[in-house]
Amino acid sequence: MSTIVRPREASRARHPDDEGYVERDGVRLFYEVFGDGEPTVFLLPTWSIAHSRFWKAQIPYLARHFRVLTFDGRGNGRSDRPSEPAAYRAREFVADAFAVMDATATDAAVNVSVSAGTMWNLGMAALQPERVLGAVFVGPTTYAATDDVPDWMHTRVNERLDSYDGGASSYNRHFIREHYREFAEYWSRLCAPEPHSERGIEFGVEMALDTTPGVIVATLDAVGMDTAESPAEVFASGVNAQRPLAAQLRCPVLVVQGELDLICPPEWGRALAEDSGGELLMLPEAGHVPHARKPVRFNLALREFVERVAARQVG
């Protein structure tokens, strides 16, 4: 007798104990809750090119020890995709995050962000510091002037080019609109320069294709990319005002930074750790998404940090 075991569609190691939508100004946001430990770890959205499944290597592990809360950032996953750039300003993501905390009766949490999520993480701590028990930043976007600004920041983001080299010039509104899949592949590869990242890169592209190029361009314009020469100009102009906010953080801070990060160079992570007086975990063989590519190392460090924060609350 032969038993045929059918391969399943992308199954999950753990399914949510609770899920739902919260609506804010007509935009519906999809959230999930896992486990019921203490404290709550809030896995924040990043740029709308990804959704909450980019935490899939954290959720089942963390949920054994803590309560885990996550949601799809507006623009991707099961959340709505408003079309106007103003809907993607940092303050909207911050307000979304608080709305999700309210809807799930979460008084306070340890916040964890990756890349663009830095802005929401800092914004939450600035607006309602009593609800942020600790803040963890992975590959943060806290621009720090360095000699070695990454290539993608020097592109002419608004100019229609005759040809695109498949490299840094891909970060361009016309290329994104007209060659979205190629852009998604370029960006996903840039996120994971580690060897054996094929599956991760593929998943990054899948998440990107879950939204539209229009949404991605709107998120760029939300930070003023439409009137800038290059991404570097946007970041350097202080529009994001991230470093001053970092200096005001009063909660325990952990910065996890990959030394091979091609999107946010190691100096940026170092700057955030210095500004905030936080700890810096520098991972020598990791790129921009160490939580996804080095999940064991990342999860152990995160768990240890959250336990220390929790002990501090009790003590």
Add this chain to the structure above:
Amino acid sequence: VTTTVATAEGAHEQSRARYPDAEGFAERDGVRTFYEVYGEAEPAILFLPSWSIVHSRVWKAQIAWFARRHRVVVFDPRGNGRSDRPAGAAAYRDPQFVADALAVLDAAGTERAVVVGYSRGARWGLRLAAEQSERVSALVIACPSIALTPILGPKTQATFELTGRARIAWETVISQLRLGLTHPSAMFSRTARIGMRHTNPFEAARMFNRQRWLEDYRGFLEWFFGLVFLEPHSTKQIEDCISWGLETTPETLADTLAGDAMLDRHTALELCARVSCPSIVISGGDDIITPPEWSAELARALGSRHVSFPGYGHSISGRHPVAFNLALRDFIAAEVAG
């Protein structure tokens, strides 16, 4: 506070999820076999080696998990890892590996074990279960290198020793056959169709050649493991296996090939009939090294259950460890007393 996580000592040495509780050598006729023991609970599990092209780290995705609930014993096959590399084909015939396995069980103080045999190791597991039934509490066979029906196509050994002009002539014949192939019946089997997507049946006859191995051993390893792991996202497994393959030499591997003999149908059926312990056969539906039809026939001969995973290739334990480990766990829970 800045913490920089150091990479494992030695830039490229890999760290392990779990280190052995005991290790040592079992010596037989002057040949030393390196073994490791993890965990202590009964029933013990003996993971046999597969082919000396790799060594016991091929079980790395099983060891740490099973050692939580079992004593796990693994050993490097003669010809690779930390075991000796005796010269000559006679040192690599099946009975040598079977005797090594018994010597390891003795050295590890293990009276009885669930025996897991993968690929070529399936033959050694089958012999152990048939001939040493008191040492084997259950038999697990994965992707067995045991064909109960005759294999179509050229036998690899037949052309392995061709050199010089004879080898060139043979390769020319292969090329002509490739070009002239129309509809030989073998091409209609599912395995052949999958195989044709990645290589062709005559490519094997060209790659399995001593002279070729001596000229470009790494090229052979890359080709071979590319066929073992047909699944996407297998670069790490392929890289691991190539590095293990490079721990031995083409000369030693040639001895293991020359010493190799597929079981003939009569012997295989006789051995199957003598197996009295519980058994299971696990196969990959897209395995082109040891096609799943072989597993189905073997399961029938053993009277055991056959679990086939569609889309999986020749390394279920290495490439799909969760599926493999759960199948093995469930089998042990159902069939073997604790």
